[in-house]
Amino acid sequence: MFDDKVIEPLKQVLLEDAKNKFIVIHLMGTHFNYSNRYPPEYDIFKTKPVTKFKHDLAYKTINEYDNAMLYNDYIINSIIDEVSRTDTESFIIYFSDHGEDVYETLNAANHYEANGTKPMFDIPFILWLSENYKSTENSFVWDTERKYSLESIIHTIADLSNITFAGYNPDESIVNPSFKEINRNILNGKYYEEVFNEE
Ligand SMILES: [Zn+2]
Numbered sequence: 001m002f003d004d005k006v007i008e009p010l011k012q013v014l015l016e017d018a019k020n021k022f023i024v025i026h027l028m029g030t031h032f033n034y035s036n037r038y039p040p041e042y043d044i045f046k047t048k049p050v051t052k053f054k055h056d057l058a059y060k061t062i063n064e065y066d067n068a069m070l071y072n073d074y075i076i077n078s079i080i081d082e083v084s085r086t087d088t089e090s091f092i093i094y095f096s097d098h099g100e101d102v103y104e105t106l107n108a109a110n111h112y113e114a115n116g117t118k119p120m121f122d123i124p125f126i127l128w129l130s131e132n133y134k135s136t137e138n139s140f141v142w143d144t145e146r147k148y149s150l151e152s153i154i155h156t157i158a159d160l161s162n163i164t165f166a167g168y169n170p171d172e173s174i175v176n177p178s179f180k181e182i183n184r185n186i187l188n189g190k191y192y193e194e195v196f197n198e199e
Contacts, residue, residue: 003027003075034064038071051103058103065102089133094126140175149184
């Protein structure tokens with residue numbers, strides 16, 4: 001079973017007659033085993049990939065991960081297509097719960113918290129807005145250079161949805177004019193900026 005299983009139920013929910021909809025889709029994504037995440041027609045990457053770990057298992061695993069990633073792109077694109085077709089005022093946020101170190105800094109393909117490496121903390125983050133959404137008046141700021149952590153994502157979702165809650169903080173919404181960059185907490189009081197020495 002692949003992630004395309006989510007498209008049909010999404011279509012059904014989009015057809016439902018409700019004024020406002022909040023839809024959460026949890027994908028298998030590119031979780032291990034990578035080779036189980038895509039159909040045969042997505043077995044595209046086969047040549048020798050770039051890695052400092054020069055052995056067949058690394059090459060094979062990286063290729064499988066890249067194939068899984070390609071299929072994941074197709075799924076995200078399909079979700080965007082479906083929402084786009086509804087011609088509504090909509091947005092889509094895509095992110096993953098963690099990254100993966102696939103023979104990048106480690107001679108392995110893995111993710112874990114205790115001794116996390118940079119690729120395990122760096123995650124994709126996509127924000128898509130429908131044409132209708134884009135044409136509404138708002139004061140949002142679209143700045144892809146802003147440093148952000150999923151720890152604050154609830155504030156961005158609230159902001160984009162035009163809702164508020166006790167504890168809502170515009171400083172923590174990545175699209176808000178008053179957004180403030182803070183060092184990102186990754187584990188036990190350690191910060192991304194300190195551990196990975198990046199500004
Ligand atoms: Zn995960």
